[in-house]
Amino acid sequence: MEERKLAVLRAIVDDYVQTHEPVGSKALVDRHSLGVSSATIRNDMSALEEEGYLSAPHTSAGRIPTDKGYRLFVDKLNSIKPMSAPERKAIHTFLDQAVDLDDVMNRTVRLLSQLTKQVALVQYPSLGRSFVRHVELVNSGNSKLLLILIADTGRIEQRTVDLLQSVSEDFLHDLRTRLNVALDGQLFTEVPERLIGLGDNFQPDQRSAVNTVIATILDAVVTHSEERVVVGGTSNLARVGEDFTATVGPVLEALEEHVVLLRLFGEAAAPDALTVRIGHENSVEELQRASVVTVGYGSGDQALATIGILGPTRMDYAGSIGAVRAVARYVGQILQDK
Amino acid sequence: MEERKLAVLRAIVDDYVQTHEPVGSKALVDRHSLGVSSATIRNDMSALEEEGYLSAPHTSAGRIPTDKGYRLFVDKLNSIKPMSAPERKAIHTFLDQAVDLDDVMNRTVRLLSQLTKQVALVQYPSLGRSFVRHVELVNSGNSKLLLILIADTGRIEQRTVDLLQSVSEDFLHDLRTRLNVALDGQLFTEVPERLIGLGDNFQPDQRSAVNTVIATILDAVVTHSEERVVVGGTSNLARVGEDFTATVGPVLEALEEHVVLLRLFGEAAAPDALTVRIGHENSVEELQRASVVTVGYGSGDQALATIGILGPTRMDYAGSIGAVRAVARYVGQILQDK
DNA sequence: GACTGGCACTCGAGCACTATGAGTGCCAAG
DNA sequence: CTTGGCACTCATAGTGCTCGAGTGCCAGTC
Numbered sequence: 001m002e003e004r005k006l007a008v009l010r011a012i013v014d015d016y017v018q019t020h021e022p023v024g025s026k027a028l029v030d031r032h033s034l035g036v037s038s039a040t041i042r043n044d045m046s047a048l049e050e051e052g053y054l055s056a057p058h059t060s061a062g063r064i065p066t067d068k069g070y071r072l073f074v075d076k077l078n079s080i081k082p083m084s085a086p087e088r089k090a091i092h093t094f095l096d097q098a099v100d101l102d103d104v105m106n107r108t109v110r111l112l113s114q115l116t117k118q119v120a121l122v123q124y125p126s127l128g129r130s131f132v133r134h135v136e137l138v139n140s141g142n143s144k145l146l147l148i149l150i151a152d153t154g155r156i157e158q159r160t161v162d163l164l165q166s167v168s169e170d171f172l173h174d175l176r177t178r179l180n181v182a183l184d185g186q187l188f189t190e191v192p193e194r195l196i197g198l199g200d201n202f203q204p205d206q207r208s209a210v211n212t213v214i215a216t217i218l219d220a221v222v223t224h225s226e227e228r229v230v231v232g233g234t235s236n237l238a239r240v241g242e243d244f245t246a247t248v249g250p251v252l253e254a255l256e257e258h259v260v261l262l263r264l265f266g267e268a269a270a271p272d273a274l275t276v277r278i279g280h281e282n283s284v285e286e287l288q289r290a291s292v293v294t295v296g297y298g299s300g301d302q303a304l305a306t307i308g309i310l311g312p313t314r315m316d317y318a319g320s321i322g323a324v325r326a327v328a329r330y331v332g333q334i335l336q337d338k
Numbered sequence: 339m340e341e342r343k344l345a346v347l348r349a350i351v352d353d354y355v356q357t358h359e360p361v362g363s364k365a366l367v368d369r370h371s372l373g374v375s376s377a378t379i380r381n382d383m384s385a386l387e388e389e390g391y392l393s394a395p396h397t398s399a400g401r402i403p404t405d406k407g408y409r410l411f412v413d414k415l416n417s418i419k420p421m422s423a424p425e426r427k428a429i430h431t432f433l434d435q436a437v438d439l440d441d442v443m444n445r446t447v448r449l450l451s452q453l454t455k456q457v458a459l460v461q462y463p464s465l466g467r468s469f470v471r472h473v474e475l476v477n478s479g480n481s482k483l484l485l486i487l488i489a490d491t492g493r494i495e496q497r498t499v500d501l502l503q504s505v506s507e508d509f510l511h512d513l514r515t516r517l518n519v520a521l522d523g524q525l526f527t528e529v530p531e532r533l534i535g536l537g538d539n540f541q542p543d544q545r546s547a548v549n550t551v552i553a554t555i556l557d558a559v560v561t562h563s564e565e566r567v568v569v570g571g572t573s574n575l576a577r578v579g580e581d582f583t584a585t586v587g588p589v590l591e592a593l594e595e596h597v598v599l600l601r602l603f604g605e606a607a608a609p610d611a612l613t614v615r616i617g618h619e620n621s622v623e624e625l626q627r628a629s630v631v632t633v634g635y636g637s638g639d640q641a642l643a644t645i646g647i648l649g650p651t652r653m654d655y656a657g658s659i660g661a662v663r664a665v666a667r668y669v670g671q672i673l674q675d676k
Numbered sequence: 677g678a679c680t681g682g683c684a685c686t687c688g689a690g691c692a693c694t695a696t697g698a699g700t701g702c703c704a705a706g
Numbered sequence: 707c708t709t710g711g712c713a714c715t716c717a718t719a720g721t722g723c724t725c726g727a728g729t730g731c732c733a734g735t736c
Contacts, residue, residue, distance in 0.1 A: 026698080056700085133478060138472040232594065235590030235591040360728090377679075378678085394729085401728095
C-alpha cells in the first residue's frame with residue numbers, strides 16, 4: 001500500500017471521528033497538508049473505496065471508513081496517545097483512594113468512562129487466577145453457616161450453607177482450621193483436588209455437614225469464578241447522536257446481559273495484550289456497529305482479568321487504547337499492594 | 339372535584355401512557371365508555387386545563403396531563419395492579435436462586451427493570467440498620483491486615499489496614515476475639531461506643547496497631563454506611579422515544595452519580611412506605627422530567643434500605659407501584675432467611 | 677341547568693416542488 | 707503521475723400548500 005493512500009485513510013478517519021460527517025476530497029486537502037491536489041486525493045479515495053476501505057453513503061456525499069478501513073487504520077497506527085502527566089496523576093490519586101476491591105472496580109469503571117468518553121467495562125479478578133487468602137465460616141444460627149472465601153486480590157465470595165443440623169463451635173473451629181491449612185495460598189483452580197479426602201478427618205456423623213460445605217465451596221469456585229462485571233458510562237452512548245432506538249438501544253440491552261459481556265472479553269491473555277474488535281469483528285450481534293478495546297490487567301505474567309471500553313466504530317482509537325492501557329497497568333499495581 | 343372530571347383525567351392519563359400522544363375529546367369517547375358526548379368532555383377538559391391538571395402542546399392537538407395531573411391521578415388511584423400468580427411465582431423462583439447478597443441485589447435490579455420496563459434502583463441494606471454478625475482479621479503479610487466486617491444482612495465490608503509494624507498471630511487472635519465479643523450482635527450504629535476503651539486491654543506497644551484497626555472500622559461503619567447502590571435497566575430509557583440528548587442523556591448521567599441516587603432515595607422510612615415523586619417534585623434537576631417510585635424494604639418495623647424505579651412521568655403508575663411493592667416485600671423476606 | 681350537535685377556526689403534519697451546493701468522475705493538458 | 711476544469715448527481719433545506727384533528731363557542735334540546 002502506497003504511503004500516501006495510507007495517509008489519506010488516516011486523514012479521513014481523523015476527520016470523520018471528529019466531525020461525524022462524511023468527508024470529501026476538498027475538505028481533506030483544506031484541513032490536512034497532504035501536498036497534492038484534491039483531484040489526486042479523489043483518485044486515491046476512489047481506489048480505497050474499490051479496495052473496501054471506504055464507502056460512500058450516496059453519490060454526492062463524502063466518504064466514511066468501513067470496518068475494514070478502521071482495521072487497517074488501527075493496524076498501521078503508529079502513535080498511541082500517551083496519557084499526559086496530569087492525567088496520569090489524576091488516575092493515581094483517584095484509584096489510590098479506593099478502600100476495597102469493590103471500590104477499586106467502581107472507580108476504575110468511572111475513570112475509564114470519563115477518560116475515553118465511552119462505555120467502560122471492568123471484569124473482577126478471575127478466581128481461576130487468584131490465590132486463596134483465607135476461608136471463614138461463621139455460624140449464623142438455626143443450622144446455617146456463612147461461608148466466606150477471600151482471594152489475594154481482595155475478591156470475596158460468600159455463600160449461605162444450610163447444614164440441616166446444628167453443629168458445635170468446636171466442630172466449626174476444626175473445620176475452619178483444616179480448610180485453611182488445605183487451601184490458604186493455593187490457586188483457586190487447585191481447590192477441588194486439595195479438598196479431596198478432607199472429610200476423612202471427621203466423625204462419620206459430621207461427614208454430611210463437611211461435604212455440604214465442600215460442595216458449596218466447589219460451586220463457588222468452579223461455577224461462578226468469572227462472572228462479575230461492572231459497566232459504567234452508558235450515558236456516553238447519548239453523545240453518539242445516532243438514531244437511538246435503532247443503534248444504542250440494542251447495545252444497552254446487550255450490556256445488561258453479563259453473559260454477553262464475558263463473551264466479549266473472551267480469553268484474557270497476558271497483561272498488556274491488547275485487543276481491538278471493530279464492528280462486525282464482534283461476534284455479538286447487537287454490537288456489530290460498535291468497537292471494543294480490551295486489555296488484560298494484573299501483575300504477574302498472566303492477566304487476572306480484562307478491562308476495556310466500548311463505543312461507536314468511529315471512536316478515537318489512539319486515545320482509547322492509551323487510556324485503557326494506562327488504567328489497566330495501574331489497576332494491576334493497586335491490586336498487588338492490597 | 340366532580341366524579342366525571344376525575345374519570346376524564348383517568349382516561350386521559352391511561353390513553354396518554356399507552357399511546358404517548360396528546361389525546362383529544364373524540365378519541366377519548368371512542369375508547370372509553372364515558373356515557374356523554376365529546377362536547378361535554380371538551381368542557382371538562384377545558385376546566386381541567388384551567389385548573390392546571392392538563393395542558394395542550396398547541397391549539398389543534400389534544401391534551402396531555404401535567405405533573406399536577408399525574409399527582410392527582412396517583413393520589414386518587416383506586417386500584418394498584420396486583421401481580422398475577424405466575425408473576426409472583428417468577429419473582430420467587432428468580433430471587434431464590436441468588437447465592438449471596440450481591441446476587442440478590444443484582445437479581446432484584448434485573449427483576450424490577452424487567453417487570454416495570456423502567457430503570458430500576460436498588461440500595462444495599464444500610465449498615466446503620468444492620469447488626470454485626472462477625473469481624474474477621476486476616477494477616478496478609480508485610481505488616482498489612484485485611485479487615486472484614488460481616489453484617490446480618492450478608493453485606494460485607496472489607497478494608498486493607500496498614501499497621502506499619504508486623505504483628506504476631508497471637509496478637510491477631512486476641513484482637514479478633516475481643517472485637518467479636520464487643521461487637522457481635524450489636525447494631526452498627528452502636529459500634530463506635532462499643533469500641534471505646536478496647537485498646538486498654540493490650541500492651542502499650544500494641545496500642546497503635548489496635549487503634550489503627552479501630553479507626554478503620556469506624557471509618558467503614560460511619561462514613562460508608564449507606565452508599566452502595568445498583569442501577570439497572572437503563573436500556574429501557576431507549577423506549578421512551580423522545581429526543582435523546584435532551585431528555586435521556588442527562589438522566590443517564592444523573593444515574594451515574596450515586597450521590598444523586600442516594601439523595602433520590604432520601605430517608606428510608608418503614609417498609610412498605612411508598613413514595614411517588616412526579617416530575618418537578620424531584621429535587622434533582624436532571625430528573626425533573628422523570629418520575630420516581632420508591633419503597634423501603636426490610637423485615638422489621640424499620641426499613642433496611644430502599645428500592646425503586648425511575649421512568650418518564652408518563653409511566654404506568656398502577657403497575658409500577660404494584661411491582662415495586664411486590665419485589666420489595668420479597669427481598670425483605672429473602673434477607674431475613676440469609 | 678346540564679348536555680349535545682353543529683360549525684367556524686386554528687395550526688401542526690405531511691407532501692410536492694425547487695434551489696443550493698458539496699462532492700464525484702472523467703478527461704485533457706502539464 | 708498529477709492537476710485544473712467541467713458536467714453530473716443527489717441529499718438537504720426551504721417554501722408553499724392542503725388536510726384534518728382538535729378546539730371553542732353557541733344555539734337548541736331534554
